[in-house]
Amino acid sequence: MEPALRLGAGVSKQEIREKIWDYMEAQNIADFPRPVHHRIPNFKGSSHAAEKLLHLQEFKRSSTVKVNPDAPQKNARFLVLDARKTLLVPTPRLRTGLFNKIIPPPGATKEILRKCATSQGVKNYSVPIDLDSKVLMDLIVVGSVAVSEKGWRIGKGEGYADMEYAMMVSMGAVREETPVVTIVHDCQVIDIPEDLIGAHDLTVDYILTPTRIIVTGCTKPKPQGIIWSMISEEMMERILILKNLRFREKQAGKDVTLQKMHPAHLKNIQTQAPLQNAGQVAFDRPADVTHSAHCNDEHGTSKVEPSSVTTVYVGNIPKDARVSDLKRTLREYGAEPLRLNWQGAQGRAFLDYKDLATAEDVISSLKDLNFSGNTLWVKLAKKQK
Structure with missing residues (x-):
């Protein structure tokens, strides 16, 4: 199948993102929330694409599945719950930890399960999973802005999916053979230059679209853990779980030297008020x-x-x-x-x-x-x- 978008030579990741976002809006492929710019874009047909999970043997055999919290994966979250599998969803922006485990109420109907799969349901029916939980993922579902048939993936640019996977490796929650699936619109499947994909970038094994199941056969190794030299002090303050992981890896004798920062950048961060009691979006009572x-x-x-x-x-x-x-x-x-x-x-x-x-x-x-x-x-x- 020919890609909907063709890229010129020397294109950057951000240029690819902008082209995808612009195209989805211009062609009215985008779905709520709009505009899709700066997001993992939701699209018309996302629920149908997610249903292709049911055809994957890896999904049928799985018992614990991690699905990202973005809108186009809402039906994927429901399908995991409806199949009576354990659903893990990353905490928003990794503020307080790594995952929430969704626990529907006893005897939950399909309607309740659909509510559990929404962002509000994730908050109302979940418990946090800590680093000592010994959880093991059988399947990982991530969002993408763009992906290639070779398995190269580009996210929205904040690096959270890559970071989540690296953290899972560090805590022993994934095996090398744990399959990674992404759910996208057909227009998001494009040719991505391999030189844009670094050692920290997560690759995918399956691409589900409204019309296709693509087996990428990707042989590029997935991240082997956190690359501490790419982590800044500012990121350490913003994602508190990194401190715990860094301490553990330092105790294990690993090199956990952080990214060297330009003096001017360091000065800017030092003059900002530190974030205290950082936590995921949660509210004590109704508005x-x-x-x-x-x-x-x-x-x-x-x-x-x-x-x-x-x-x-x-x-x-x-x-x-x-x-x-x-x-x-x-x-x-x-x-x-x-x-x-x-x-x-x-x-x-x-x-x-x-x-x-x-x-x-x-x-x-x-x-x-x-x-x-x-x-x-x-x-x-x-x-x-």
């Missing part, structure tokens, strides 16, 4: 809605105790949008706040979260989100309590 006008500009001030609460400003909300629409969208993204201060007449809202780390996760999740036809502006409110 309250306050139709208040106590904020007259975008310098929002939280009224929620305790004083550590962090407020997120959401702007460019269409004037005809309803607060119920925003609440539903926030629930879909696992971004339900402690309190929502709705100022729809001014095209804005203020969301209170329990701490800075949670607020930053939410900002990342909602980045470039299309809401009722407008791309939302999402950032920390300038004035915090």
Whole structure:
């Protein structure tokens, strides 16, 4: 099958991402959430593509399956649960750990299992898996922005899938022969220059699209563990589980020297406030809605105790949008706040979260989100309590 997109010589990973995202939007292949830029793109037909998992012998034989938390893999998560297999989902941006194990309620119907497979369900029906859990993956399902029939994979550019796999190797959770599957639209299957793929990049063994099952036959070794020389001090602070893994590997006598940083970059990081109590997006109670006008500009001030609460400003909300629409969208993204201060007449809202780390996760999740036809502006409110 001929690739939908052809690439010129000397193309970069980011150029490939942009071409895929642009093409999916222009051809109306993209599905909610849109625009798909800077995301693992959801696409029309993703549920049908995921159903091809049922045809893989590796899936039939598996008992524990790890599936990434992105939208196009939602049906894959449901299929794992519906087959009564153990489903593991990475924690958002690896803030608090590596995985959550999804535990549906006893006697769960298919409808409940579908809810368990959503981002909100992952939060409501999961327990964390720590480094000492001795879990062993039988199959791994990851998202991709682009992938080649040879098994080369390009993600959205943040490196979390590669990092997750390297961590799994370090904790003994994968075997060398553990198969890796990606679920994409046919247009995302393109020719990728091999020289773009490094030792840290995860490759795939199977590609599932709405029309095909592609066996890549990839022989390039997958990451053999964390390459500490590629890890920065800033990344160590942001992904706390790395500290634990680094300590363990240092105790085992491995070289865990971190990436050398340019002095100017180091100075910038040292002047930033460290993130404390970093955690995945999680909320203590349902959102309250306050139709208040106590904020007259975008310098929002939280009224929620305790004083550590962090407020997120959401702007460019269409004037005809309803607060119920925003609440539903926030629930879909696992971004339900402690309190929502709705100022729809001014095209804005203020969301209170329990701490800075949670607020930053939410900002990342909602980045470039299309809401009722407008791309939302999402950032920390300038004035915090």
